[in-house]
Amino acid sequence: MSGSPELVVFFRYLPALEKFIKKGTSIRSYNHFENMPFEKVIPDYFKHKGSWDFKQIGYHHTIVSNDFLGYNLYESEETSSYFPDLIVANGSISSKLYSENLTSNGRVRIGPSLRQKDPGPIQKIDKQKRLLILLPLELNACIELLSAFSHLNRIISEFKIQTLIRLHPIMSVTYLKAKLTKLNFHIPEDWIVSKQDLYSDLFESQYVAVSASASIIDAILCNCIPIPVGRLLDLDLNGLDFYSDRYPLLKSIRPGNLEKWLHKLFSADPNEFSGQLKAIQEDLRVGLCSNSEDLMNQFLV
Structure with a gap:
């Protein structure tokens, strides 16, 4: 699988992260949210540790094809330990993806579009x-x-x-x-x-x-x-x-x-x-x- 080496790299981060934030009490982790395996390593690890106030914020950074399967969530996936506590969408097109798939209120916010910019009228x-x-x-x-x-x-x-x-x-x-x-x-x-x-x-x-x-x-x-x-x-x-x-x-x-x-x-x-x-x-x-x-x-x- 092409994603496997990437996933291994993220597991290697964990001991270093734990040592780095040993004295911390509150952690906010920011990442793109495409529901890929490597995104799940850090939130799953820290939530199971239970000794930190941990929140995972996922940013839905671009509009995607209907062929992209990452946002086709299975039932109750949002209750898993690795799922973002907050999803920031880049607009109403992206936020609509979640309106039918998520049951928890307030989990999705509409935020800025950082990936695309509107250049205005082109001559x-x-x-x-x-x-x-x-x-x-x-x-x-x-x-x-x-x-x-x-x-x-x-x-x-x-x-x-x-x-x-x-x-x-x-x-x-x-x-x-x-x-x-x-x-x-x-x-x-x-x-x-x-x-x-x-x-x-x-x-x-x-x-x-x-x-x-x-x-x-x-x-x-x-x-x-x-x-x-x-x-x-x-x-x-x-x-x-x-x-x-x-x-x-x-x-x-x-x-x-x-x-x-x-x-x-x-x-x-x-x-x-x-x-x-x-x-x-x-x-x-x-x-x-x-x-x-x-x-x-x-x-x-």
Whole structure:
């Protein structure tokens, strides 16, 4: 299991943590809340010790796909020792996930949206005829996405569209190239690896390709036309799939249908999609909170 080494590392923390806070009486532990195994080690340990006033605060930091199973809680899971005492959601979209699954009142608060920011109106004149490929953290998803678009590079070039790739901030170019070299795969020579920050790339790009990434939210907020590509070997994890019945632009595109879709997309006037983009942006702005001081205070217990 890919998560096992991570879990072992967290167990190694426990003796050090106990020694470090030996004289303490009150502990507040903050973590992302995705209901992953490694999140459960620290709260389970300290709650069973029983000698500290311990509270676990989990932050629901981003909107997630319907494919993500972590928030599908089993019956009575909220009463377990490892479950957060408080969940801070980043807005009403995320908080609704818990309204049907949690029975305890007051366990969920609506707090700030720290993962996404609303850049405000983007002028169309700022957009370049560019395809930005946002690579996810998972290596297999990266390879699938790069392979899909490299096979269609001729079509992209025919439409005179520049291709820019952007790695996940935790993944280095050296690491990715080493993995691709082992597979005898080479990134097309006319593609550029971005060295800018995420929002600078998004501001300038007309089209954004994503797979298994919440960055589709940032792309929409920056007025980019999304190309959500489905997976071949795993769940799609399309970060906005719960809106896809309402907005066709958000439907995952099967890799086998990508060529046809790119022809249609690149042949169309980008203004044709402005109505959908505006409507999705409005939904996101309602469902995601700001970073005001009042909302930051929701983390305090």
